[in-house]
Amino acid sequence: MSDWRDRLRDIMENVAPTRSEQEVRREKIESRRREIEHFIQNTVLPAFEEIRKELEKYGRRAEIVPGRYKARLEVYHNDLEEFSYVVRGDVYHRLSFAWPVQRSETEVDVARAVIQRPGGRGRAFKLDEYTKDGIIEDFLVHYKDWVQ
Numbered sequence: 001m002s003d004w005r006d007r008l009r010d011i012m013e014n015v016a017p018t019r020s021e022q023e024v025r026r027e028k029i030e031s032r033r034r035e036i037e038h039f040i041q042n043t044v045l046p047a048f049e050e051i052r053k054e055l056e057k058y059g060r061r062a063e064i065v066p067g068r069y070k071a072r073l074e075v076y077h078n079d080l081e082e083f084s085y086v087v088r089g090d091v092y093h094r095l096s097f098a099w100p101v102q103r104s105e106t107e108v109d110v111a112r113a114v115i116q117r118p119g120g121r122g123r124a125f126k127l128d129e130y131t132k133d134g135i136i137e138d139f140l141v142h143y144k145d146w147v148q
Contacts, residue, residue: 043135088114
């Protein structure tokens with residue numbers, strides 16, 4: 001009767017993460033979250049500030065709503081919200097296809113940002129794919145499409 005218990009113990013020892021593996025995973029996720037915070041603070045918010053200043057020259061009021069893992073730029077015309085643009089960070093798991101249990105110990109989760117705008121959701125991108133100028137350019141593309 002104890003044979004099945006031994007087999008279950010063997011399975012659990014090989015499949016279930018140990019506490020130290022869970023701690024390592026948490027640390028990796030926290031590291032990615034810090035990357036997202038850094039990206040929002042040092043790339044997205046400065047881009048939004050430049051956009052805000054320029055929009056005000058054209059009679060638009062723009063408000064920046066910062067968050068820990070996201071930032072929102074709201075554009076108002078005649079006190080009505082005309083457009084909003086949100087950059088939200090998230091931690092994604094790498095794809096592991098059919099063998100999730102065989103995921104490599106060295107694989108880490110990926111920090112990505114997603115651009116959200118009225119009428120749909122943009123694509124997710126790696127944080128290092130967008131610079132401040134890239135955020136501004138993307139905003140202009142979507143703002144132009146929305147207002148025209």
